[in-house]
Amino acid sequence: MAAVAIRASQLVKWFGEGRARTLAVDHAALEARFGEMLFIVGPSGSGKTTLLSIISGILRPDEGTVTVKDTDIWRLSKDALAEFRLRTVGFVFQDYHLFPRLTTAENVAIPLILQNVDWDKALGEAEKYLEVVGLHERIGLPPFKLSGGEQQRVAIARAIVSQPQILVLDEPTASLDGDTGRRILSFVHDHILNDQRCILIVTHDARIFEYADRILRMEDGRITGTVTGTE
Numbered sequence: 001m002a003a004v005a006i007r008a009s010q011l012v013k014w015f016g017e018g019r020a021r022t023l024a025v026d027h028a029a030l031e032a033r034f035g036e037m038l039f040i041v042g043p044s045g046s047g048k049t050t051l052l053s054i055i056s057g058i059l060r061p062d063e064g065t066v067t068v069k070d071t072d073i074w075r076l077s078k079d080a081l082a083e084f085r086l087r088t089v090g091f092v093f094q095d096y097h098l099f100p101r102l103t104t105a106e107n108v109a110i111p112l113i114l115q116n117v118d119w120d121k122a123l124g125e126a127e128k129y130l131e132v133v134g135l136h137e138r139i140g141l142p143p144f145k146l147s148g149g150e151q152q153r154v155a156i157a158r159a160i161v162s163q164p165q166i167l168v169l170d171e172p173t174a175s176l177d178g179d180t181g182r183r184i185l186s187f188v189h190d191h192i193l194n195d196q197r198c199i200l201i202v203t204h205d206a207r208i209f210e211y212a213d214r215i216l217r218m219e220d221g222r223i224t225g226t227v228t229g230t231e
């Protein structure tokens with residue numbers, strides 16, 4: 001079996017104070033392997049985005065550990081954690097988070113610029129990845145000239161431009177029609193997944209379940225089991 005990419009255990013995250021205090025993640029645990037496309041499904045408010053943010057090194061948990069390739073990420077120094085976010089993880093946000101004033105290629109180049117790759121080289125790489133996601137003819141345009149499905153593909157290109165081993169997508173098809181959503185997922189499955197990469201996807205969308213290797217259910221901050229069949 002492939003090596004373990006992510007091991008998350010006993011994760012706990014609280015938000016707010018006093019009576020508004022909410023337990024968003026309640027001793028959640030999961031394991032994901034390289035070469036695997038792992039889905040997490042569950043009702044709105046069950047803690048899925050919070051869990052992804054903790055695993056991606058974006059949000060510090062109150063308790064528990066996240067081990068990625070044998071590194072306990074929440075024990076890293078601030079700088080090492082920033083490196084981890086920049087090089088090891090690619091995050092695709094639910095509403096894309098593209099910069100409206102930049103071109104499509106510039107948006108994709110940003111992670112490389114942050115890694116001090118020079119501008120021409122970064123743009124060259126960005127164009128390469130826009131080709132990978134089938135958007136070569138859109139390179140000079142600003143994101144608002146693109147359809148929702150195209151913007152999602154730009155966000156995916158930006159997430160993979162630094163060749164992360166962990167790719168995280170938060171509700172990637174939420175703003176897309178069914179056909180576009182399925183096309184994006186089939187593309188991710190066929191071209192972005194490989195045996196040195198692990199992909200985590202949070203979704204409500206049963207139409208894309210066919211692309212999952214495994215589906216975990218999240219309820220009230222906990223991973224409560226595996227979804228099987230067509231439930």
Ligand SMILES: Nc1ncnc2c1ncn2[C@@H]1O[C@H](COP(=O)(O)OP(=O)(O)O)[C@@H](O)[C@H]1O
Pocket residue numbers: 015016022023024042043044045046047048049050051
């Ligand atoms: N930044 C925040 N501040 C306060 N409460 C939050 C914050 N983010 C999430 N929550 C709360 O934590 C719970 C889990 O949220 P979230 O992880 O966004 O769930 P999901 O992604 O499954 O819809 C919800 O009750 C939500 O209101």
Ligand SMILES: [Mg+2]
Pocket residue numbers: 048049050170
């Ligand atoms: Mg969410």
